[in-house]
Amino acid sequence: MTWTFAIRDDDTSFYTRPEELEHLYARVMELCPVSLAVVPFHLPRKPGYPYGAEQVASGPGIPLEKNAELVAWLKLHLTTKKVAIMLHGYDHGYPGIPEFAVEESRELQEKVDRGRAYLESLLATEVRVFVPPHNRLGQAGLEAVVSRRLNICPVQSMRLKRQRRWYNFLRQRYFIMRHQVLPPGLMFFRSHWEIPAYSLTPMSNLHFLRRALQQQAALGGLFVLATHFWEAQARLVTGGETVKEALYRLVDEAQKLGGQFVSLNDLCPCIS
Ligand SMILES: [Zn+2]
Numbered sequence: 001m002t003w004t005f006a007i008r009d010d011d012t013s014f015y016t017r018p019e020e021l022e023h024l025y026a027r028v029m030e031l032c033p034v035s036l037a038v039v040p041f042h043l044p045r046k047p048g049y050p051y052g053a054e055q056v057a058s059g060p061g062i063p064l065e066k067n068a069e070l071v072a073w074l075k076l077h078l079t080t081k082k083v084a085i086m087l088h089g090y091d092h093g094y095p096g097i098p099e100f101a102v103e104e105s106r107e108l109q110e111k112v113d114r115g116r117a118y119l120e121s122l123l124a125t126e127v128r129v130f131v132p133p134h135n136r137l138g139q140a141g142l143e144a145v146v147s148r149r150l151n152i153c154p155v156q157s158m159r160l161k162r163q164r165r166w167y168n169f170l171r172q173r174y175f176i177m178r179h180q181v182l183p184p185g186l187m188f189f190r191s192h193w194e195i196p197a198y199s200l201t202p203m204s205n206l207h208f209l210r211r212a213l214q215q216q217a218a219l220g221g222l223f224v225l226a227t228h229f230w231e232a233q234a235r236l237v238t239g240g241e242t243v244k245e246a247l248y249r250l251v252d253e254a255q256k257l258g259g260q261f262v263s264l265n266d267l268c269p270c271i272s
Pocket of ligand 1: 010011088092133134
């Protein structure tokens with residue numbers, strides 16, 4: 001039975017060195033394209049400020065192109081389809097809450113337009129998917145993204161207040177109840193598609209992920225693994241493996257189970 005496997009990796013920005021991505025993905029990219037959620041204008045970070053932490057520095061954001069080495073690396077791997085580019089917010093700011101989690105804002109639509117156009121022109125590629133920073137999307141953020149005909153990659157735990165098609169919602173609930181996994185395939189809402197992802201962080205349980213992957217394989221479904229390159233060396237709290245080892249294990253398992261490896265761009269149609 002055909003089933004699909006994809007990787008989402010968040011937080012590539014001006015601050016990312018190609019070696020950080022290489023370290024985790026050189027081996028994986030031979031098999032599976034890596035869909036990178038990229039921040040086009042990351043806010044300045046304090047020296048030594050870790051990835052993923054709340055931002056405290058103020059703007060202006062630093063354009064991705066200031067990191068020429070990274071841009072060259074991305075372009076190189078885009079030509080061979082080993083990476084795909086998604087939009088990960090605008091500056092990854094955290095003004096009290098994640099930048100796209102606010103309930104009201106007129107700026108967000110403009111940020112989506114500017115961020116997307118910037119990445120598309122700089123990297124000569126097409127952006128079809130939005131990945132919410134900190135996995136949070138408020139009503140204004142949702143409307144901004146959806147009005148721009150972008151698809152969304154949420155994590156399982158993310159709840160959106162949205163105009164949803166009840167059929168999708170009920171189908172999803174029923175499927176989860178019956179099989180204890182996400183439904184196979186994408187979910188189509190009135191204006192966009194959503195691609196449910198399983199997250200791999202130090203808090204994840206590898207046993208649960210392997211079980212979900214095996215179930216999706218058996219059901220002819222979809223398994224999107226969402227992780228961060230900057231957590232590669234961290235150990236899972238419920239096991240001895242590092243995030244990197246867990247990722248390799250899941251990719252190997254997907255290969256053994258005959259998964260079709262795709263990017264999230266390949267999964268989502270262009271609906272603009
Ligand atoms: Zn992020």
